[in-house]
Amino acid sequence: MKLISAGETAANTNMSVEAGEDLVRIGEMAKKYGVTLRTLRFYEDKGLLNPQRDGSTRLYTRRDKARLKLILLGRKVGFSLRDVKQMMDLYDPTGSNTKQLRLALDKSEKQLARLQKQRALIDDAINELSGSMSAVRQMLAERSVPQASAAS
Amino acid sequence: MKLISAGETAANTNMSVEAGEDLVRIGEMAKKYGVTLRTLRFYEDKGLLNPQRDGSTRLYTRRDKARLKLILLGRKVGFSLRDVKQMMDLYDPTGSNTKQLRLALDKSEKQLARLQKQRALIDDAINELSGSMSAVRQMLAERSVPQASAAS
DNA sequence: TATAGAATTGACGTAAACGTAAAAGGCGCA
DNA sequence: TGCGCCTTTTACGTTTACGTCAATTCTATA
Numbered sequence: 411m412k413l414i415s416a417g418e419t420a421a422n423t424n425m426s427v428e429a430g431e432d433l434v435r436i437g438e439m440a441k442k443y444g445v446t447l448r449t450l451r452f453y454e455d456k457g458l459l460n461p462q463r464d465g466s467t468r469l470y471t472r473r474d475k476a477r478l479k480l481i482l483l484g485r486k487v488g489f490s491l492r493d494v495k496q497m498m499d500l501y502d503p504t505g506s507n508t509k510q511l512r513l514a515l516d517k518s519e520k521q522l523a524r525l526q527k528q529r530a531l532i533d534d535a536i537n538e539l540s541g542s543m544s545a546v547r548q549m550l551a552e553r554s555v556p557q558a559s560a561a562s
Numbered sequence: 563m564k565l566i567s568a569g570e571t572a573a574n575t576n577m578s579v580e581a582g583e584d585l586v587r588i589g590e591m592a593k594k595y596g597v598t599l600r601t602l603r604f605y606e607d608k609g610l611l612n613p614q615r616d617g618s619t620r621l622y623t624r625r626d627k628a629r630l631k632l633i634l635l636g637r638k639v640g641f642s643l644r645d646v647k648q649m650m651d652l653y654d655p656t657g658s659n660t661k662q663l664r665l666a667l668d669k670s671e672k673q674l675a676r677l678q679k680q681r682a683l684i685d686d687a688i689n690e691l692s693g694s695m696s697a698v699r700q701m702l703a704e705r706s707v708p709q710a711s712a713a714s
Numbered sequence: 715t716a717t718a719g720a721a722t723t724g725a726c727g728t729a730a731a732c733g734t735a736a737a738a739g740g741c742g743c744a
Numbered sequence: 745t746g747c748g749c750c751t752t753t754t755a756c757g758t759t760t761a762c763g764t765c766a767a768t769t770c771t772a773t774a
Contacts, residue, residue, distance in 0.1 A: 437720065447721085452762060466722055467770085487691040491761075506705050511698050518695045525688050532681045536674065539639040543670045546663050553658050589750065599751085604732060618739085618752055642730075 433462070433469040443478055453481060458495050488521055585614070585621040595630055605633060610647050640673055 440447050453459045458481055461468040477498060484494040497517065500510035592599050605611045610633055613620040629650060636646040649669065652662035
């Protein structure tokens with residue numbers, strides 16, 4: 411009574427409701443996108459994913475894959491999962507999604523500002539650290555060669 | 563029986579042990595360095611500071627101020643408090659502190675590498691985000707002006 | 715059928731650096 | 745003497761995104 415072949419040799423074994431669905435279990439899904447099982451369950455728990463079930467077994471559809479891609483992109487650019495969810499929740503397959511796009515743009519602008527500020531902070535830190543490092547190197551050099559040269 | 567005048571008018575009211583000690587209570591210390599009381603107590607709890615006590619009242623010395631400056635510099639460049647403590651614990655006022663300096667340099671090199679990696683990630687994110695933003699703007703533009711122009 | 719490999723839920727742990735609340739003691743001042 | 749402000753200790757809470765068991769069940773395959 412399995413829905414998909416383990417080695418996924420044949421194209422489609424199930425044609426329950428929709429067209430060629432290409433359902434995937436959690437293990438394969440995780441491997442495919444380089445995340446852990448825990449992560450996928452966590453995202454579901456947070457309402458970001460909604461896989462079908464075969465009994466208790468999760469089956470991820472094409473839609474889940476698209477959503478996961480979005481999640482991962484969002485995380486990459488520094489959005490929180492809450493932000494991602496908020497944006498995804500606005501998705502409406504029947505409309506123009508103008509609201510969703512506007513929200514995404516708004517959040518993106520803010521995030522871009524945050525990223526730029528972060529970069530500035532990091533540059534500061536790098537400079538500060540580099541400065542300290544030369545100072546330390548100096549001190550070490552003085553300690554290792556205390557032969558000649560006056561203190562002044 | 564107070565050790566310092568509240569408004570710190572006179573130079574030194576106490577000459578208990580050391581020279582002009584310039585002791586400061588937690589409130590003043592916090593204000594002076596822009597941290598909260600909680601932070602100072604937390605640092606003490608973690609073994610990073612060691613103020614004297616007048617009864618139960620903390621009195622911060624010149625030494626504590628120097629240490630706090632170091633802590634804040636360390637945090638600024640991204641060291642953890644553990645790192646900072648590890649480095650400070652090696653301080654020996656009687657020696658050359660070569661070990662301390664070497665450890666600091668070692669940790670600094672690693673931290674510098676981390677910072678540079680972070681900057682690279684942020685730059686990536688900025689680029690990715692900027693790209694998405696233009697795409698979204700495009701979509702919004704198409705939605706707002708659907709008058710003429712073919713779909714292709 | 716035995717066994718290994720997936721998968722499930724539940725629940726506590728982690729990391730960092732504090733925030734915040736509570737209850738109480740001490741001090742200067744009017 | 746009462747008030748307000750400063751300070752103290754204790755201890756739980758916060759945030760985010762999972763990690764890490766643990767106990768159990770299902771499934772496929774040899």
